[in-house]
Amino acid sequence: MWMRGLNGKWLVLSLIAVLLMGCARGNMLIDGPELQQWIAAGEANWRYENAELVADGAGEGFLMTRSSYKDFRLNLEFWIDETTNSGVFVRCQDRANIHPETCFEVNIWDNHPQQDARTGAIVLKVMPPLQNIVTVGRWNTMDITAEGQKLVVRVNSQITALMDRADTAPGFIALQHWEKGTVRFRNIQVLPI
Structure with a gap:
């Protein structure tokens, strides 16, 4: 009787732990080669490779989430080469007009020619970034927290941008590849707040 009760409690606790781990991980946005959670736009050569989203060549364009998000924490890892111009766009409203103004x-x-807009800056909003982080040629982490009017950006655990008057309208997330170079994204997850 004691063993049966203990096993039952253990099973319940194990199930609760698994559910909590699933909630803590949030929504993983790389779902395999079909990329069912994404919409591509433009000429960028986006593809799924080794559990990563990769874009290279001379194409310009975006990979956009199908879902919209309002208050969330976005965690991802990225890798760029020295010629890459990329970015992560959040709270976008118009799939035909993805731009730092929208x-x-x-x-x-x-290597942005205007270093105030380098990695970690919120373009046209929070420039220069609060930290000068070198990210070329290695895997890096990026965390973007959007809660109400606050946006907080961390690159490699360092706060690079703080904003307290952001538009709160929900929107989709877009990954960018612009002009040349290679960018890779992996372990992309969204945790609702």
């Missing part, structure tokens, strides 16, 4: 663009471009 979305919040967290830049990924260490």
